Amino acid sequence: MKRRAILAFMLDRPGVLNKVSMLIRKKMYNVDTLTVCSARKPGLSRMTITLREDDPTRVAQVISQLEKFTEVVSVKELDTDHSYWREVAIVKLEIEGLHLESFQGRYNFEILNQQENEICILQVAGSTRKIDAFLEEIGQEHIIEIARTGVTALEK
Amino acid sequence: MTGKELLLRALKNKGVKFVFGYTGGAIMPVFDEMDKQGTFKFIMSRHEQGAAFMAQGISRASLSTDEPQIGVCMATSGPGALNLVTGIADAYMDSVPIIAVTGQVATGVIATDAFQESDVVGVMLPISKQTYMPLHAEEVEQSVHEAFYVATTGRGGPIVLDIPKDVQNQPVSENYRFDARRFRPQLPGFFIHPTPAREPLQQAIELINRSERPVMFCGHGVINSNAGQLLQEFAEKVNIPVAFTLHGLSAMPADHPLSLGMMGMHGTVEANRAIMEADLLIAFGMRFDDRVTGKLNEYAQNADVIHVEIDPSEIDKNVATSVAINADVYRTLHVLLGDPMLTYKPRRRWLEKIAGFRQVMAEDLRQEIEAGVGEGGKLLMKSIIHQLSEVTAGKDLIVADVGQNQMMAARFYNYQTFNSWFASGGAGTMGCSLPMAIGVKLARPTERVWSISGDGGFQMNAQELGTIMEQQLDVKMILLNNGYLGMVRQWQSLFFDGRYAGTPMQSPDFGLMAQAYGIPYRRVETLAEVAPALQAAIDHQGPMLLEFICDPSELILPMVPAGGGFEEMMVKRPQPVAADGGKP
Numbered sequence A: 001m002k003r004r005a006i007l008a009f010m011l012d013r014p015g016v017l018n019k020v021s022m023l024i025r026k027k028m029y030n031v032d033t034l035t036v037c038s039a040r041k042p043g044l045s046r047m048t049i050t051l052r053e054d055d056p057t058r059v060a061q062v063i064s065q066l067e068k069f070t071e072v073v074s075v076k077e078l079d080t081d082h083s084y085w086r087e088v089a090i091v092k093l094e095i096e097g098l099h100l101e102s103f104q105g106r107y108n109f110e111i112l113n114q115q116e117n118e119i120c121i122l123q124v125a126g127s128t129r130k131i132d133a134f135l136e137e138i139g140q141e142h143i144i145e146i147a148r149t150g151v152t153a154l155e156k
Numbered sequence B: 001m002t003g004k005e006l007l008l009r010a011l012k013n014k015g016v017k018f019v020f021g022y023t024g025g026a027i028m029p030v031f032d033e034m035d036k037q038g039t040f041k042f043i044m045s046r047h048e049q050g051a052a053f054m055a056q057g058i059s060r061a062s063l064s065t066d067e068p069q070i071g072v073c074m075a076t077s078g079p080g081a082l083n084l085v086t087g088i089a090d091a092y093m094d095s096v097p098i099i100a101v102t103g104q105v106a107t108g109v110i111a112t113d114a115f116q117e118s119d120v121v122g123v124m125l126p127i128s129k130q131t132y133m134p135l136h137a138e139e140v141e142q143s144v145h146e147a148f149y150v151a152t153t154g155r156g157g158p159i160v161l162d163i164p165k166d167v168q169n170q171p172v173s174e175n176y177r178f179d180a181r182r183f184r185p186q187l188p189g190f191f192i193h194p195t196p197a198r199e200p201l202q203q204a205i206e207l208i209n210r211s212e213r214p215v216m217f218c219g220h221g222v223i224n225s226n227a228g229q230l231l232q233e234f235a236e237k238v239n240i241p242v243a244f245t246l247h248g249l250s251a252m253p254a255d256h257p258l259s260l261g262m263m264g265m266h267g268t269v270e271a272n273r274a275i276m277e278a279d280l281l282i283a284f285g286m287r288f289d290d291r292v293t294g295k296l297n298e299y300a301q302n303a304d305v306i307h308v309e310i311d312p313s314e315i316d317k318n319v320a321t322s323v324a325i326n327a328d329v330y331r332t333l334h335v336l337l338g339d340p341m342l343t344y345k346p347r348r349r350w351l352e353k354i355a356g357f358r359q360v361m362a363e364d365l366r367q368e369i370e371a372g373v374g375e376g377g378k379l380l381m382k383s384i385i386h387q388l389s390e391v392t393a394g395k396d397l398i399v400a401d402v403g404q405n406q407m408m409a410a411r412f413y414n415y416q417t418f419n420s421w422f423a424s425g426g427a428g429t430m431g432c433s434l435p436m437a438i439g440v441k442l443a444r445p446t447e448r449v450w451s452i453s454g455d456g457g458f459q460m461n462a463q464e465l466g467t468i469m470e471q472q473l474d475v476k477m478i479l480l481n482n483g484y485l486g487m488v489r490q491w492q493s494l495f496f497d498g499r500y501a502g503t504p505m506q507s508p509d510f511g512l513m514a515q516a517y518g519i520p521y522r523r524v525e526t527l528a529e530v531a532p533a534l535q536a537a538i539d540h541q542g543p544m545l546l547e548f549i550c551d552p553s554e555l556i557l558p559m560v561p562a563g564g565g566f567e568e569m570m571v572k573r574p575q576p577v578a579a580d581g582g583k584p
Helices: A016-026 A056-068 A097-107 A128-138 B003-013 B025-037 B048-062 B079-093 B120-127 B137-152 B165-169 B198-210 B220-224 B228-238 B269-277 B329-337 B348-371 B381-391 B404-412 B433-443 B455-460 B462-471 B486-495 B510-516 B527-539
Strands: A003-011 A033-038 A044-052 A072-078 A083-094 A110-114 A119-126 A143-148 A152-155 B018-021 B041-044 B071-075 B098-104 B130-132 B159-164 B214-218 B242-244 B259-262 B280-284 B304-308 B323-325 B397-400 B449-454 B475-481 B521-524 B544-549
Touching (some): A003 A056, A003 A152, A016 A044, A016 A056, A016 B120, A056 A072, A097 A119, A119 A128, B003 B025, B003 B137, B003 B159, B018 B048, B018 B433, B025 B071, B025 B098, B041 B462, B048 B071, B048 B079, B048 B098, B048 B433, B079 B098, B079 B120, B098 B120, B098 B165, B120 B130, B120 B159, B130 B137, B137 B159, B137 B165, B159 B165, B198 B280, B198 B304, B198 B323, B214 B228, B214 B269, B220 B228, B220 B329, B228 B329, B242 B269, B259 B269, B259 B404, B280 B329, B348 B381, B381 B404, B381 B475, B381 B527, B404 B475, B404 B486, B433 B449, B433 B462, B455 B462, B455 B475, B462 B510, B527 B544
Parallel strands (some): B018 B041, B018 B071, B071 B098, B098 B159, B130 B159, B214 B242, B214 B280, B242 B259, B397 B449, B449 B475, B475 B544
Antiparallel strands (some): A003 A072, A033 A044, A110 A119
């Protein structure tokens, strides 16, 4: 199913996140990712929700019902052609330094912590696909733990 | 001043006259203050659900009067608040603005599972338009004002104010000021579009002028925006027949030549057939729910759809529109009526065709109503409602419950008064009628109010007889007793091989019950007694309970089976069928 990103601005008040997630559950979606941050304007939050849906009219329904909440200021769908979707992953690995260096050119990660016993913590940012590819190439056998932020998106 | 005083000051400022409710530990300070001040008429319900429906009755019935009021119900924390849930969810489904004030345990013990604590905001979030939990007395007044603004702006809905007990008692600082007249809620994302945009309006007019087989739809929005008169003028001006949703009934006289009556699952043949053959639907203030449309992919396949609706999230939700007008129904009709481009068409062939549809069941129904009794010699509900309509000249206020009694009251009462029909539509809450009728009577004291219930629904909120007794409210009660949950029984006889699972019901002696509450009572078993009994209730000053012994095998027809298209509309009692016809 097609992955959709919904960008919403809302008043930064308790309970709003609850309302948004409840609506998404009511519409019978499983949230793929959900990120919240403060918006540029004080008092507003900025939320990026991704979920899977092929039918554009159903997505439009979610958007119009989100807009109905008194705290929600604006909502729109962002498509991949006209926006950047990015996430950050922090990965704890057990890997040889030399092996890791071979990825540096292509993935531009930042090493946060490297110990002698080949345990390394790094962060990598990019599209979901890029992070997936990075993890794939590194190899599951080297990965101890992964923390991913989920997608945040910005319109071009 | 304290939180409770500010709460009451704000309610008074918003024109509240009645408070319905039930006290308890966490709301006691407010009740105490209310009693001290004597500002409101307090009506004690016998169950909090009753209070929520009484509040609904006030909001629904008073909106067409000179003094529209918003119904307010009050309950304590925990079970008190939770007992309001059904009434609030019902108001949300039916777009009825009410305010529910609930006491909450003190802020110091919130989330410690204190006595009678429940997460009321959490529970109410998905079933109310907005919830507030002021955590300081200084927030109370503003919350109430914002609550009224949100409840009544755009599509109406219920608001919950959950006020911790310590906040009720907390004094505000000396510098506290609140100017109700200057107050504007800070809700940058909450706005409505009451005025129709020009472009879709022009497109709509073009479609209307071009259309040969149009049907207009009258929904709850017509009642809520007080646009019944305008709708009728518009229908007459363009000569287009009007079909009604359940909540659109009584927007214009039911016997108007252009009226097709109710549409949908138990709608009239003429309404449903006209919709099937229409080339244009013009929907005013409605949401195309499944009881109205039946199977969506077979619904009005050849018709363009013009949808006038104040809530943008309803547009294109179930039925794709050709022209969407996101605006207030009253304003839209007002603009349309003033537009010189709109033309009158005789539509002779279309109206003749519809006249033919009207004949499909007319003779059968006439005979049934005249006979007045079913095969077992027991009374037919449709005949009782028909007679009620005759003796009251269709002018009274009707508050129905849910089920067959409701559909009979919707179909066979000849509504003449604007906004004279009240029922639970979207939620379909059994037991709503008795408490809602109390609110309706208080909102419109000079008009006669009839509460119509079945034996099932009546017993769901029968405790409110106590409220009627205590307040000496002149509510006439019609109890259509067929010994079953009639509507479910109808489905069972049509789709479940006639196996009556969980529908037969033993009832108490309703005469003794009425007597216990000091309410006059009459039991009616024969056709000849029906009209005199109704007249007796009219002549009696005060409440009266009329119990009619009804035929359990009576069906409300036509019927479009759930999930079926209008093609499958049954107009006659079918032969027994296999048990795969539908699900309740």
